[in-house]
Amino acid sequence: MSIYEEKRGGVPTGRYRVEVTVNGQRRRKNATSLSEARRFQNELTAQLSNSPPPKCPSPKPEAPKLPTLAEARKRAEGILWFGQSTELESFRKLDRIISVWGDDMAVDAIDSNKVDDLIATLRSEGRKGRRKGAMSEATLNRYLSTVSAFLKFCKRRDLRQKVLPELEWRDEDEGRIRWLTYDEEDTLLELLPKPYDTMVYIAIRTGLRVSELIELTEEQVTPEWVYLWGTGTKSGKSRSVPINKELYDLLMPLVSEDGNMPDYWQLRNEWDKARAKMGLSSDSSFVFHTCRHSYATRAVQAGVNIRVLQKIMGHSAIQTTLRYAHVDDDTVKTAGLSALNFHSQRKLESSRA
16 A cells, blocks of 8 residues: 655655555555545555455366367277178278368368368269279269268267258269179189189079178078178168078088188179179179179069069168169060050950950
8 A cells, every 4th residue: 555645847746646455456546635645545445455356257168179080980980880781881981081181170170161172082083993983973972971971970979069061962873783694694603713603693592782691690591591680781770581492501601600701802803803704894883783783683574572672682762672673674575565465355355245
């Protein structure tokens, strides 16, 4: 506490300045006399002594650290796509997506512009390590599906705070469904060594996906059924595929405990070698999945009800199964002629009556 006499040019002016500090609070006041200054000093001291000490400003909370794509990807392991047959492939796509965006990018930084950049990069790069050329719209949609599933996973676990970006799906060309002719099947089976020829034979007659076939266990196979549990199918839903005694006898040596079921890359290698020998290396649609297409196509030709076929194939949407309902011109022609003959016969019977 202090009282200062004001001076001007070293000469006292008769005015005083009062400064009082209590509990870190300071007050100042001017007085016209020493007695007034002392009175102001006492008043200010009493005021400050009775007032609560000032509150220290609360420190601003630190903004939460936003997780990066690499951190979110690690969190997703063993949870996202777990047990589905597409798990490894989905994480392969996710790793490629993150390589485009960068490991250290925050999950919240992903917006529509970043997705556009991703699509542009994937389209320009094409299929790394495989066939040259631009990536198809259908394949780009598979990557968008991976982005969607990953961001939804992050949102549900508070790894992302922002609203999810709206994804613009590509218009897919339905394309040609490639299936095996009987001559191609015979040639392929002759060229493939065992047990790869057996795997192809089984796939053509069951419609099993390559992952479903390779991951089969002995407990899933009976003389009449192959039971596909939800954790091993593409959609995550269980289904059953009918088989006969012949297929059962072929499957058991592969799926038994001491069986010799090859892995995917072994099968892929043998398939590619056989395809080359058949002169079909340039046929990009001639892949192992062609066996599944062949099963569905032949089922339609055999008159299998499309709803029944949907259940056997494990298609979530009937539209997927309906693609096989018009792939074979001979089947369409036979059905059309059958309808014409039916009505012609009915008309003839009517005219005779």
